[in-house]
Amino acid sequence: MSVPVVLLGPQRFDPTLGEAVRELGIDGPIATITAGWQEREPEDGELHEHLGKRTVNLKLYARTDDVWKRDPELRTAHRTRQDRLRHKQDFYRVRLEHELEAAFVIQTRTAPHEILDEEHDFSIRALQELDEAHLRQCRAEKERFDARWKPTTREAIARHRDELRQILARCAAVAIAGGHVATLLNRLELFGMDELLAGKPLFAWSAGAMAISERVVLFHDTPPQGPGAAEVLDRGLGLVPHVVPLPHPDQRLRLDDKERVGLFSRRFAPALALAFRNRTRVTWDGNAFVNAHGVERLAPDGGLERHARWSVEGRGQGESLVLAPGVGAPSESARSSLVDMTGLVPGSSGEGAGG
Amino acid sequence: MKKRPSARPSGRSRSSAGGLSSPERALTASEEIDLFHGRLAIKELEENKPSWDAVNRFLASHSFPLVEGPSVTFVWRGEAEAVNLRHWVYGLESSQALTRIGGTDLWYLVVEIPERSRVEYKLEIHQNGGSRWIEDPLNPNRARDPFGANSVVHGLGYEIPSWSKHDPLSRPGHLEPFGFESKALGGQRRCLLYLPARFRRSRQYPLLVVHDGSDYLNYASMKTVLDNLIHRLEIPDCVVVFTDSPDRLREYANDANHAKFLTEELVPDLERRLPLIGRPHARALLGASFGGVASLSTAFRYPGFWGRLLLQSGSFAFTDIGKHNRRGPLFDRVVEFVNAFRRHPNALSEKVFVSCGVYESLIYENRSLVPLLQSTGMQVKFVESRDGHNWENWRDRLREGMSWLFPGPLMMIYE
Structure with a gap:
């Protein structure tokens, strides 16, 4: 059985992290990552209290500052890479806004039903291809950077990695807070945290959840400027697959707009676009999303779906997600779910296929 | 207050061109309103020759001014020789008489107000041979300004923005008074410094300098607005300095000393004392009315220094021919400056946001300014609103x- 990854809703006002940790029977120190808080990284007193004063902050933000001091050459190269990525993001955004505009125009046109359906599918594919092309460019930039600079083997980083490895060896789990998602992702990548976090139960919320997913999707439907187009930022650490976490959905998404919700859902399918309000959570157990508490999926038809679990059908090429039978069943406790899920046979019907 | 829309309900024959097809008499304003929106409550009341009690019930069962679609009914109750609606909507008669319903002491006026409008007004009551202006006793909505307060009517669809109201979730920034000894202005100036919540010296912040700072704080809720917009991540954490002038009509009208005070004294001092980004793209000037002129003229005198300008209802008076300006001598230096800028517009900043209400006479000057600004290559955004020359x-x-x-x-x- 894989180690669980628990994704939670925002924790600032009504934290449920402690409850989730207790539910999984986590015993021992918990490593925390608050690098998304940037300069406020050390201001983790409330989190420390909330988790019973057993947290150890990995201080990735401060460690990064130390790396930049010790290895200015790497810092310069990293800045250059980030500048290039920002340019790429700008140009991707230009293309994206045109594609989305086209998709919305087509949605509002009058034409034979079957033609509109075909064109709608075409819009979705165009968006997916654009997102994917952007991700390929980001990955290529980073691969070039890694090949040229081999950051994790450079002395300034390697010594921190050794320390991190030692701290993590003493910890039973890792909690990754939200904040600035690009800052957080960059720090996680710089220290090769995907490797260091392997095998640890993870608890992540808001930007933390986004950064450990496969794709980081930035979103806000009603910004004060611009069209409110969701955009792919980059690949995430990929520690939890098949999901696009959407924190603060009530503030950031027009959930009553079925066209937008449906488009979002289909654009990022087969991953589940999951809305995380306060006090919600779901656990990825390596095979399925289980023990869902209040998490809602943005559905392809523009609605919101709430289920206790979603399981995966198929692997690799042609992989798709289907909703498991027992839709709407009461959530089980995470621990019993994880035991039950061992050897889980994926949902067999096509009911509610996510695309 | 708006041009009649072309679409009308059925029941009236119309030519294909949209005009009336037969030589029928022109409709009165009241008839047109009725046509559009059915019976207005005040009309029903009037037709029923209301008793004292009926008027009481009418007043108790509605809020006023009574907004029914685009029709807004203003009422006042009492004995008077005449009652007028007084407002500052440019293009309309600034005084419009209310009508008394026969046999009662109820006065009313129906005015069409376009959607999402905000209109400030007072009632002028003529009694015993004299007159006085009062706020509408039946309307709880008030807008305060340095001269007192006005009643406000909200047209259909207008809402006070949620981000301008106190939000307990927003972390409050801090306001600190400070004095500044200005050689340019020859004396001390009192200012207020806004530092965002969670301000820290290890960060670098953009700077916004505000003209008429106390008024922006007192009448435009600017502290609350900053707290909320920062909390909502819609603007970055920023440092804001609220300045005031004891003689704004002189100092804000393209005054070299004022520009020098802001650019050569205040900002360098702030950049020494505070962790500011200190580059043009992170320096902004904000001002309304004459404060808009002060912002633009300061940037004009120091091109490239202020990379961001926020100009609200700027008093950008100019003349196309001759030197006479219709706004009087107070505007002479403004006209001189704006005429000079119009002759030789330059890219004095990088991004300029211009806003103006369509119910203020300055809409003409502001609309005229926009293409001029754009012609220089600066990024310009212009926003109009259905509102007047006021703080809200x-x-x-x-x-x-x-x-x-x-x-x-x-x-x-x-x-």
């Missing part, structure tokens, strides 16, 4: 202006 209009545009000049990290932060 300027409050309502702050979100759009500030978030355009200083976009916040909305898409990047998920706490």
Whole structure:
């Protein structure tokens, strides 16, 4: 059985992290990552209290500052890479806004039903291809950077990695807070945290959840400027697959707009676009999303779906997600779910296929 | 207050061109309103020759001014020789008489107000041979300004922006008074410094300098607006300095000393004392009315220094021919400056946000300014609103202006 990854809703006002940790029977120190808080990284007193004063902050933000001091050459190269990525993001955004505009125009046109359906599918594919092309460019930039600079083997980083490895060896789990998602992702990548976090139960919320997913999707439907187009930022650490976490959905998404919700859902399918309000959570157990508490999926038809679990059908090429039978069943406790899920046979019907 | 829309309900024959097809008599304003929106409550009341009690019931069962679609009914009750609606909507008669319903002491006036409008007004009561202006006793909505307060009517669809109201979730920034000894202005100036919540010296911040700072704080809720927009990530954490002038009509009218005070004295001092980014793209000037002139003229005198300008209902008076300006001698130096800028417009800044109400006479000057600014290659955004020359209009545009000049990290932060 894989180690669980628990994704939670925002924790600032009504934290449920402690409850989730207790539910999984986590015993021992918990490593925390608050690098998304940037300069406020050390201001983790409330989190420390909330988790019973057993947290150890990995201080990735401060460690990064130390790396930049010790290895200015790497810092310069990293800045250059980030500048290039920002340019790429700008140009991707230009293309994206045109594609989305086209998709919305087509949605509002009058034409034979079957033609509109075909064109709608075409819009979705165009968006997916654009997102994917952007991700390929980001990955290529980073691969070039890694090949040229081999950051994790450079002395300034390697010594921190050794320390991190030692701290993590003493910890039973890792909690990754939200904040600035690009800052957080960059720090996680710089220290090769995907490797260091392997095998640890993870608890992540808001930007933390986004950064450990496969794709980081930035979103806000009603910004004060611009069209409110969701955009792919980059690949995430990929520690939890098949999901696009959407924190603060009530503030950031027009959930009553079925066209937008449906488009979002289909654009990022087969991953589940999951809305995380306060006090919600779901656990990825390596095979399925289980023990869902209040998490809602943005559905392809523009609605919101709430289920206790979603399981995966198929692997690799042609992989798709289907909703498991027992839709709407009461959530089980995470621990019993994880035991039950061992050897889980994926949902067999096509009911509610996510695309 | 608006041009009649072309679409009308059925029941009247119309030519294909949209005009009336037969030589029928022109409709009175009241008839047109009725046609559009069915019976107005005040009309029903009037037709029923209301008793004292009926008037009481009518007043108790509605809120006033009574907004029914685009029709707004103003009422006043009492003995008077005449009652007038007084307002500052440019293009309309500034005084419009209310009608008394026979046999009662109830006065009313129906006015068409376009959707999403905000109109400030007073009632002028003529009694015993004299007259006085009062706030509408039946309307709880007030807008305060340095001269007192006005009643406010909200047209259909207008809402006070949520981001201008206190939000307990927003972390409050801090306001600190400070004095500044200005050689340019020959004396000390009192200012207020806004530091965002969670301000820290290890960060670098953009700077916004505000003209008529006390008025922006008192009448445009600017502290609350800043707290909320920062909390909502719509603008970045920023440092704001609220300045005031004891003689704004002189100092804000293209005054070299004022520009020198801001640019050569205040900003260098702030950049020494505070962790500011200190580059043009992170320096903004904000001002309304004459404060808009002060902002533009300061940037004009120091091209390239102020990379962001937020100009609200700027008093950008100019003359196309001759030197006479219709606004009087107070505007002479403004006209001189704007005429000079119109002759030789230059890219004095990088991004300029201009807003103006369509119910103020300055809409003409502001609309005229926009293509001029654009012609220089600066990025310009112009926003009109159905409002007048007042502080709440300027409050309502702050979100759009500030978030355009200083976009916040909305898409990047998920706490």
